[in-house]
Amino acid sequence: MKYITGFAAFWYDFIVGDSVVLAIGGAAVLVLGALLVHWDMRGVAEVALPAIIVGTLGLSLRS
């Protein structure tokens, strides 16, 4: 059990680090981008992706 917890803690620290906002934001931005592509708004996605990423960084710096 100790090893499983340690293994999970290692990967949590490796991926999430000290900001959950970035971990969730990093994944959410591509989900949002995929929805835009699905709705045939590829041009919007091209601009929205970097914009949302910058917003996510800004949000993480506030916490």
Add this chain to the structure above:
Amino acid sequence: MSSAAVLVLTASFLASAVEAVEALTIVLAVGITNGWKTALLGVAAGSLVLLALVVGIGPGLVQFIPLSSLRILIGVLLLIFGLQWMRKAIRRAAGLQSLHDEEAIFARNVAALGTDPNKNDIEWSGFVVAFKGVFLEGLEVAFIVLTFGADGRESFLPALYGALLAFLVVTVVGIAVHRPLAKVPENGMKFVVGIMLVAFGTFWGGEGIGVEWTLGDYMIPVLIAVYAAAAVVALAIVKQTSASRAALAGKAGA
């Protein structure tokens, strides 16, 4: 070599150099306190396990996962990893988080390990510290090289060459100066690498979900410029906010 390959090589070199400097600090501390036999054995074991992991996982990634899914996975990982580096670098530059101090880490490791009177024997606690240092720092490098390489383009070799070159440079300089490389501008390098990882993450992740970048590969330098500008603005805002908070706290205390 294409402009994208040059950017991959540069990002890989800088990221690997940052991690190599951190690993070198730990290995030097073990070598000086517990002897070089222990330190080098730890380095060899850590490198071998890392190599086995990379060789075992690397080709499998490309073989068994469809390229579009792989690009989304790579994109997400690069975005998260790069944004973490950018956030840390901005907070450090603004003075909200202490800078990575190799001299202090070195002194802490030396004090924790203690001096072994018989440096010819292998000290297992020192071995574990050297092993973990090389393995964990190397894992971050392996992650970056694998994600670049797994894109299925001509990115793997530039990423690998960048990492190897960084380890070579840091090792040679480390052997020459025989002390932690405290003067390496670690935060500046993390800042640049973070920006590049986020740019590649956006580009590949975007391609994975079906975005067709109007500028093609030339979108990568554009994204780098956009994120660099955003990071500079963010740093200025964070600095100003923390200065205002400090002034307010000073007034309240007076």
